[in-house]
Amino acid sequence: MRLPTEKNSFHAQHSAVGAHSSFTLGMHGAPGGLALEKGQPADGAVYVGTIVNDQITVLPFFEHMNNSEIARFDHQNQPETCHDALTVLEAKDITRDYRFASDHFITDDIHFEVISPFGDLPDPSTADQATNKRAACPVVFAKLTVDNRQGKQTKTALFALGEHGCPMPIHEPGKFTGFLFGNGNLGFATDALVEPLQTFDLSKAKKPDGTQLVPRFGGSYGFMMDVAPGECREMHISLGTFRSGTATLGLEMPYWYTRFFTNLRDVLEYALEHKDWYYQQAAQRDAELEATTLSDAQKFLIAHASHSYYGSTQWFDDSGKPFWNVNEGEYRMHNTFDLTVDMLFYEMRYSPWTVKNVLETFIQRYSYYDEVRLPNSDTTYPGGISFTHDQGNHNNFSPEGYSSYEISGIDRRCFSYMTHEQLVNWICCTGVYVCQSQDRAFLTRHLKTVKDSYTSMLNRDHPAPTQRTGVMGCESSRCNGGGEITTYDSLDSSLGQARNNLYLAVKSWAAYLALAELFRQTDETVLAQQATASAKLCAATVMSKWDDVLGYIPAVFEDDNQSAIIPAIEGLVFPQVMGLKDAIALEGPHGAFIATLKRHFLAIFKPGICLYPDQGWKLSSTADNSWMSKICLSQYVARSVFGIDFGQEQAAHDQAHMDWQIFGSTFNACSDQFSSGKAMASLYYPRIVTNILWLTE
């Protein structure tokens, strides 16, 4: 969508699939550029524009500075100007067209596109070599078109990076001109007939005298291409990253793309040769989103989320088998299960095999069996299987059975265990994966784990079957005396405590339903009936917590908690996407439960409770910390499960959330945690792709 002028300055990630890299730009006057394995924007400059005579005109994709690095070398002839000598375009000069798989910046005479193709990611175990290679290529594209058809003098098209480190220049005119930097792990190249440029500061950009690149430690480098009067010419640029050899520790793996490419030049060259295919894939995505009936703000949020998601993805080679990892944005934790369960819907659309891959990693390496304990008691009882919060961080895998996040001995605060929630997450993910993929072999293979999960759910409720409520009542022995938390760890206690937590209770109900469905599909009739009964028990307990005085269900069923939380309804997404229509039908077996949650939602979804003054959604009445991914998810549930039509208000909600991203997270691309519209944490985050659900409504 074409953005209004006042909303055209913000960073977007432009990322290859599975390379954990991003070519980030779009915010005016800010650093950006190409980075690898970094949970934040690059710290460089991107120069895109034209040179006419001595006049250099560029888009504002760099931080304005006047300290040329030439001063480190030449003390006699200090430069007078640096960025001051450039004509830097302003917001009013630029039209930004932000799309699902591309980002366009259009001025009077240039059209600069950044293209980040994605689509159905082929299952590497069944795809042929060529398809695998194309899918794994760690590259995005830039296309610079300079229109000089009305011009009277030559315009020189300019594309360069600055502040990215000293490069290795390569110049084979008209075939391959490129720069490799960052230990040879990052680079860009073009097949256009260009003059390479390398200089200390861009204000000195001009054609070299032809004898050589000069000097080879100049920190601004790129391409210049003459466009004669009457001409319109294009420069196609591939921007890639390549990390060779073992890229991880703890579990040592290279990137998947190293099976198909020998080095970065190989990647950049291949990409330029196959650009038409990639451009077409991106155009399909652009058209797909454009064709929906969603509003521009909704399209923006979907596109923005998707852009940030790929920057966090990492596709490894685990001794010949693919290993999928999504990093947790700025935190770079691996496959954080809280995120996996929210990004599930996106991955089921574009890469169902990655869902299977992650679920199996959790089974094989990151599951554990514990015991449980009732609150305020030291007696332990049988617990059961659960899964770790994550699988490590920053390319360092944690030991088998342990996350990098969870610490024992903490009582319901940040960094405690999330044993119950991750168990629920595994069950819900498995339910959705099996139902949507029809992968019966997977279910058969892991039926024992599914059964163990059910046992574990029951044991975490209460050791005595007769005292079970369907809701988590025990703490894991892993807590070592402390208490478990939920993914909303850093929000307020209304969402942080796991035990007797409304959000987690409803998600547990969904997990019981998922178990029942999985047992039904494997003809485990008795277990299916039992799991259905567990779900009903859970629903009854939750309904019993309705507080007539408050007019809603409090967030935590103890300690007189009175918080009102929207995520109460989050769990309903699972039966909905699993196709369990009965379970969510108002006239179905859980009709009263669904009606109660709808009533809860309608009661709290009001200004001053769970709505910000700007019409943005506020997840909890008692915390000024609202998460975009969860807002998107709850919107989907409210509309598609409850059938709520927000009418005119919908546009106001969407506009607010779009503004949070553009004005509240301008530098950090798509972020998750917002405090009154300002991104406060979970920056540069992949999780917001929950909003892919909107495309299915």
Add this chain to the structure above:
Amino acid sequence: MRLPTEKNSFHAQHSAVGAHSSFTLGMHGAPGGLALEKGQPADGAVYVGTIVNDQITVLPFFEHMNNSEIARFDHQNQPETCHDALTVLEAKDITRDYRFASDHFITDDIHFEVISPFGDLPDPSTADQATNKRAACPVVFAKLTVDNRQGKQTKTALFALGEHGCPMPIHEPGKFTGFLFGNGNLGFATDALVEPLQTFDLSKAKKPDGTQLVPRFGGSYGFMMDVAPGECREMHISLGTFRSGTATLGLEMPYWYTRFFTNLRDVLEYALEHKDWYYQQAAQRDAELEATTLSDAQKFLIAHASHSYYGSTQWFDDSGKPFWNVNEGEYRMHNTFDLTVDMLFYEMRYSPWTVKNVLETFIQRYSYYDEVRLPNSDTTYPGGISFTHDQGNHNNFSPEGYSSYEISGIDRRCFSYMTHEQLVNWICCTGVYVCQSQDRAFLTRHLKTVKDSYTSMLNRDHPAPTQRTGVMGCESSRCNGGGEITTYDSLDSSLGQARNNLYLAVKSWAAYLALAELFRQTDETVLAQQATASAKLCAATVMSKWDDVLGYIPAVFEDDNQSAIIPAIEGLVFPQVMGLKDAIALEGPHGAFIATLKRHFLAIFKPGICLYPDQGWKLSSTADNSWMSKICLSQYVARSVFGIDFGQEQAAHDQAHMDWQIFGSTFNACSDQFSSGKAMASLYYPRIVTNILWLTE
């Protein structure tokens, strides 16, 4: 030597040989730590000290901050304190004993040593596998001794790094406890029985509860070791770097150490197993310097220079053959020839094979043949062989025959060609290498290059033999109309211009003498006589430039230049170290020349001309930019060639230069270019090892 309290705060590099890495620390309140391939100090924290109950006492090797990174995760429970909670020792609490191959920090109860062993570097082509491996191991050591013999309660010894990025922890108690970070390329380990520590900020340093390291993304990590009352215990730590695979572009090479080690853990473990040998090697160096009759300031300057040199060294594997590279400090240019010729004396002492190696790289890859041009004329004449200024930068090798620095079309300014000077440098290096090593095979193998060099020298003088003066008179065609410069590029024009330059003329005289000697050794009698005649012609020309009005020889023999420069005498070092006693004898064939230069030196070596008010040496009367490496070299010439005894003044000179480094380059370890005692450029520089010559006086 033990430093006075007011001089104990400055950074020193502690570096393995050939790994281009450094564990830099020593400046109080400043960032430092372990870095790989970085032309400046690491940006981290180093925590060394003790924990007694809740009291954490540490050396001041970090930048004081109170923004704990926990705030990015936990918004509910922000830390009240961070570094404020630490007791940070001050200069007065610390005794620093700075030695040739170690650095000691001593307080009431701890002794912390950083040990960076070096010595005779075995020739890899003749050394056996075990010797090669030991020499190439990319490691330095830290040893922390905590003395609790007088204590009444347990003291916990603490060693940790902070702000070095998320690590991979490994804990095999009493065998190997370590942390790997920076893409697994940097790390440290101990074989002591310690508790590993990992925390968000060091103020929370305490023993974990034993279940696991917590949380695994805490950015401060290291070791804790209990020392019971009555005990004194040591913790030995290996600190290493390891970059696997191809480390360079342009000319693709891995590090030499990858032949012997498979990964960083392998390095760290091997080092701990062999620490006794390394400690002994370092102790030999320490004793060697200590045993000299030099003053403490002189010892400091030698030790400081050596510490910075190794951080710039890089030892590669060029298809099975060693490839030696010294990076140019902060600029990271490869084997900058201006530096090679100054560091020659150091390398002839510890690693003569590296001199040969670099000279051969210049012959094989970085030599070229040009034409020459008289000033103010377009006519070209035969030129000859010369060598590039450098071989690339930042691990990117420049194309054959080209440096990364030199640009054509520049007239006697920074970044122009240095064709004549690099020719002179190659000849002088070769002369010294052959004379000191007696490597006749080398000389025989490269006799053609030696002969070509002589022809090239002559052609650069004047195309007409009858008009030759022995001094450079032509510009290289590589300048493309511009004019050549010298290594003193960024100083003033008195030293920058190459043509008719006093400094370069005297160095040319030395080159002619070296040629004569090389021809003599190969029985090229006619050439030897001719080269001797060239030297005499050169000497005569230089003497003829004596200006009675000025009372010295002006720096440039044209344009009424009146600068007085100390480097006029620099070239005399070469016949001196080649053992050409006749050449420098006052009563020898060049006696008048030597006497003239001595008279020149004595005339200008005066306050207000070539002496700063603090008694530091000022290389040029017209520039406030004085280079420590060149000062050290000229001191050597003045004393050992001219026989000057600076008497009481010597101590003042040395003290000034020591203070320049300590107070003028506190953060950047040993630096080269100083403006009135403040390091202004050529920071973190290897070149100052010219002062190794002092050990031979």
